[in-house]
Amino acid sequence: MNTIEKEKTMGLIEQALDSVRPYLIADGGNVKLAELTDDFIVRLELTGSCQTCPMNAMTFRAGLEEAVRKAVPQVQKVEAVNVPALA
Secondary structure, X not given: OOHHHHHHHHHXXXXXXXXXXXXXXXXXXXXXXXXXXXXXXXXXXXXXXXXXXXXXXXXHHHHHHHHHHHHOOOOOEEEEOOOHHHO
């Protein structure tokens, strides 16, 4: 993936995350795009209350991962870098 393609893809991922962020922020959490690898693995960092929330697995899979995959279908995997159970 070249630099322009990577920047465009990261922009699409950020837009997807922006669609979910208001719900995370309302509960004291947030998410950051930590990395997009050349083989389309997306690594996200959960912040604030999202790190320890008992519902973070459901939020991650049904909210964040779904939004990212919908925006960028070529994504192979979505991982959480700071929540071992979700990696």
